[in-house]
Amino acid sequence: MQHFIVDGYNLIHTIPSLKNLLVHDAEHAREQLIHFIAQFSTKRKFRCTVVFDGNAPVHHRPSPHAPIHIVYSFPITADEKIKEMISKAKNRTQLVIISSDREILDFAKVCSCVTHTSKHFANLLTQEESFTSEKSESTLSPSQITEWLKIFGEK
Numbered sequence: 001m002q003h004f005i006v007d008g009y010n011l012i013h014t015i016p017s018l019k020n021l022l023v024h025d026a027e028h029a030r031e032q033l034i035h036f037i038a039q040f041s042t043k044r045k046f047r048c049t050v051v052f053d054g055n056a057p058v059h060h061r062p063s064p065h066a067p068i069h070i071v072y073s074f075p076i077t078a079d080e081k082i083k084e085m086i087s088k089a090k091n092r093t094q095l096v097i098i099s100s101d102r103e104i105l106d107f108a109k110v111c112s113c114v115t116h117t118s119k120h121f122a123n124l125l126t127q128e129e130s131f132t133s134e135k136s137e138s139t140l141s142p143s144q145i146t147e148w149l150k151i152f153g154e155k
Contacts, residue, residue, distance in 0.1 A: 001045065001046060001047060001094070002046040002047070002094050002095075002096050002114075003046065003047045003048070003049070003089075003094055003095055003096070004037075004041070004046055004047070004048040004049070004095075004096045004097075004098060005048075005049050005051065005082055005085055005086070005095060005096070005097050005098065006037065006048060006049070006050045006051065006098040006099075006121070007051060007078055007079070007082060007098060007099035007100070007101065007104065007118065008030065008033060008050045008051055008052040008053075008078065009022075009052060009053055009078065010098075010099050010100040010101065010118040011033060011050075011098060011118045011121060011122060012029055012030070012033055013100070013118070014100065014118045014119045014121075014122040015033070015036075015122045015125070015126065017032075018032055018033055027057055030052065033050070034050060034068055034070065036125045036126075037050065037068060037125065038067065038068050040124065040125055041067045041068065042067065046067065046096070047067045047069075048067055048068050048069070049068075049069045049070075049071055049085070050068065050069070050070055050071070051071045051072075051073055051078045051081050051082055051085075052070070052071070052072050052073065052078060053072075053073050053074075053077055053078040054072055054073065054074050055072055055074045056070075056072040056074075079099075079101055079103070079104055082097065082099065082104055083104065083107055086107065086108055086111050086113060087111070089111075092111045092112045092113050093112050093113070093114075095108070095111075095113040095114065096113065096114040096115070096116065097113050097114070097115045097116070098115075098116050098117075098118055098121045099115075099117070099118060100117055100118040100119070105117070
């Protein structure tokens with residue numbers, strides 16, 4: 001199973017709604033990002049570690065989203081933490097590195113990891129979110145189906 005390692009703040013900065021939210025409520029922006037990734041990873045069947053710069057918030061709890069693991073990089077940067085994770089990985093070909101940082105992407109490629117820019121991954125996440133929203137909006141409830149069947153004389 002593939003294991004995605006995501007540079008969290010890089011990804012937040014590529015999704016306009018989360019970038020705007022980050023200014024006012026960083027915790028909520030992180031939670032929204034984790035929610036998007038969790039939905040996507042469940043459908044696409046991969047594990048994911050999201051790395052954020054700095055210390056964990058005081059009231060930080062483990063993620064309730066099963067395939068998602070959250071890491072705060074303190075006392076090093078998220079970039080250094082991601083490189084460390086790549087270096088320690090047993091099967092680097094199963095790693096997928098998501099970042100906007102060219103140095104990390106180049107390091108990951110040299111280590112035989114798959115790489116994607118944050119922008120590319122953000123597009124995948126937002127397309128999936130749009131598809132899910134559109135699909136759920138067009139689904140009829142059982143009572144609506146019954147009503148339409150009555151209208152067309154089917155029931």
